[in-house]
Amino acid sequence: MLRTIVGLGLLAIAAACDRAPVVHEMSGPTMGSGYVVKFVGDVPEARVRDVVAEVLDEFDRTFSKWREDSEILACNRAAATAQSFRATPRFAQVLELALHVARATDGAYDPTVEPLMRLYRAAKVAAQSGEDVVLEPAAVAAARERIGHRHVSVDSGTVHFGRPGIELDLDGIVAGACLDELAARLREVGVPGAFLDVTGEIYCYGEKASGVPWLVAVVDPRADLTGRDAAFVSLPARDLAVCTSGDYRNAFLGADGRVVHHVFDPRTGSNSETAVVSATVLAASAAVADALGTALLVLGEHRGQRVLDRVRSELQPAALLLVRDEAQGGLRAIYHDWPATGR
16 A cells, blocks of 8 residues: 555644654555554553564564565465465454455455566566566456455465465555554553554554544645645544555556556556545554455445445445546546545
């Protein structure tokens, strides 16, 4: 997912407080991007740092596609020949949720998209090296044949594959799942409030000061053209995940003059061509918000809203879709159950 969310400072009313609590902050690299943790309370910073490092390391060992000893690569090796794979509870839980979201979104989000993503990554590296690159239709079609969440199931912690050659890619949900676990672990050690950012996905709980929530902003995609971040909207966040997906970064120009970006429709193997350029999802679970954001980019304005209606009672998401519309200054906002305080 893209780094499309920024954390803002205290609301103006905090200035009236005689003694605003100290906000501790730490940051560093993770998952090919970075993390930021801001927290309040009396828990020693060293203790918080240990918890953060432990959670990030656990998720790296479980889900990284860049280390040979990770669990997901072991699972993919089993999947190559359709062997069952006995998963750890964390892996099984995240995969089960990913499959649930895949079913709920009619496959617009799909955790088996790795063959297609491998093609994209190789093409992007070649384009950055100055090569003329086109995603060959035959290669895309071959990758597409190996994609399908219906070929994967989890039963009592064991992953089963209905056909050989499936490969899992959980990048579209892992940052959110990491946030959910990080928030739970920090609560366990007594941290009363925190702003958590993993690869640009956000989860906030508690307050920054008494009566003062954390404030989160959704980046305006138009600002990206100038190489800066500017807020489209901002909203207070208490016990809330805020996750954004967009197609306006992480792209390259193919030899045929077409822009190729990292958001593909798993059902067709082609880049998503909807008018939605940015989808921000609010939910109690960051993993749910993370995966739904990707699906909404693929689904587009109308199908996306139908899916949101379908999952409203179970997952209770809210969403902000930013849609290309030259008649309205380049972007049109569609709010779906979005809080009035965030408009």
